Amino acid sequence: MREAHLTERRGIPMSGTTENASQETRIRVKVDPVACDAYGYCAELLPELVTLDEWGYPVVGSEPVPAHLVELAVRAARDCPRQAFLSEEIAH
Secondary structure, eight states, X not given: OHHHHHHHXXXXXXXXXXXXXXXXXXXXXXXXXXXXXXOOHHHHHOTTTEEEOTTSOEEEOSSOOOGGGHHHHHHHHHHOTTSOEEEEEOOO
């Protein structure tokens, strides 16, 4: 139940498969700088979109996630130990 709540909060569709989400859903990633503890998992899972600053904190752009990286972006948001790496659905 908790995982479903977190998924909904992050803007990820609750029904359908991750594959369908990557084909139909456009998302953007962002970082909550207050919650982040610089574990770096997001940069390991999504190096195409996440760089680390000199202190190890993630830096992301504001552009939409390319369709072929949506599944990895969703996984990075799901696996963030501090729930600081977020994905949000954007309008088409």
